[in-house]
Amino acid sequence: MTNKKSNTFHPALAVKNIKNHVTVVLGMDNDQYPLWVALFTNHAKSNRVLHHIITLKTGGSKAPETAEEKEMWEVLDATVLQWIYATVNNDLLETIVEEESTAMECWNRLRDIFLDNQNSRAVTLDQEFSHTSMSDFSTVAAYCQRLKTLVDQLKNVGAPVSNTRLVFQLVSGLTEAYNGVGTIIRQANPLPQFYHARSMLTLEEAGFAKSAATTASQAMYAKSSSDGSSILGPPPAPSKG
Structure with a gap:
């Protein structure tokens, strides 16, 4: 009997340097938030992790069920979170970092900062x-x-x-x-x-x-x-x- 190993490869895990794809470093005092969002969401979509920052009405990934799926979801979410942290400046980073935060929670904090009032x-x-x-x-x-x-x-x-x-x-x-x-x-x-x-x-x-x-x-x-x-x-x- 042959044991089938599940394929755990995901394209998001192959990204070596997010700054090669999201070339804008976002800061609180600049006006490049729309451009940053456009670059980031396009990159996330091309690597099948858009659902980690945006709630999709259709075509989103199903909720993880097995322990292996949950582990992979957490790894991918941490990866996207690292992408966010790596593409903002230090002042903004200190504002948005929170322990045990998901990528979507961090994404929404940025949205609130730039779209508040x-x-x-x-x-x-x-x-x-x-x-x-x-x-x-x-x-x-x-x-x-x-x-x-x-x-x-x-x-x-x-x-x-x-x-x-x-x-x-x-x-x-x-x-x-x-x-x-x-x-x-x-x-x-x-x-x-x-x-x-x-x-x-x-x-x-x-x-x-x-x-x-x-x-x-x-x-x-x-x-x-x-x-x-x-x-x-x-x-x-x-x-x-």
């Missing part, structure tokens, strides 16, 4: 969103990324922003140099998606950079042309004899 946070974030201006950023990409970050944060506190409002805010915050493309975006029917509008602005920015480079090159050429020695070289030395 949602109405107050929504008002503050909405005010910042409404006053975000391109003049405060060095590039179109940085300006657009800030708007997108604020939109993600507003969504997480129960105040989602529509594409229409996002695009109008994007256009209204542009500097004077972008008024032309801003008008094209505003008058488009239907209004373009945010990422399309962003691409239009990026192309305009690239055009400005190319124009500036051409102007600088022409100015340098003109300066060289006005200086005969730079074009023709130094005058010939007088002949001897």
Whole structure:
């Protein structure tokens, strides 16, 4: 009679360094909670442990029944808990660590920290969103990324922003140099998606950079042309004899 050994391998146990997958280190004073959640939940799902942090309506693992299943559940839960601890900074770690805590309990504590007082946070974030201006950023990409970050944060506190409002805010915050493309975006029917509008602005920015480079090159050429020695070289030395 052959004894069959149960297969105890689980993909989550093969993860060597969680920071290779969740590249954001979460802190109490930063605004990267939505990004951290997105990275973490995707990683947990791909390793079949999402049910350790989120109660799934369908498709979740059944409750452990045998001693072996309970032991494996505890090992996996401790693994996910270690992932959480490894991807937050020390100040936040000291706040969320509790003895005998499950991964889901820790996950929920983080959620409460970042989503507490949602109405107050929504008002503050909405005010910042409404006053975000391109003049405060060095590039179109940085300006657009800030708007997108604020939109993600507003969504997480129960105040989602529509594409229409996002695009109008994007256009209204542009500097004077972008008024032309801003008008094209505003008058488009239907209004373009945010990422399309962003691409239009990026192309305009690239055009400005190319124009500036051409102007600088022409100015340098003109300066060289006005200086005969730079074009023709130094005058010939007088002949001897």
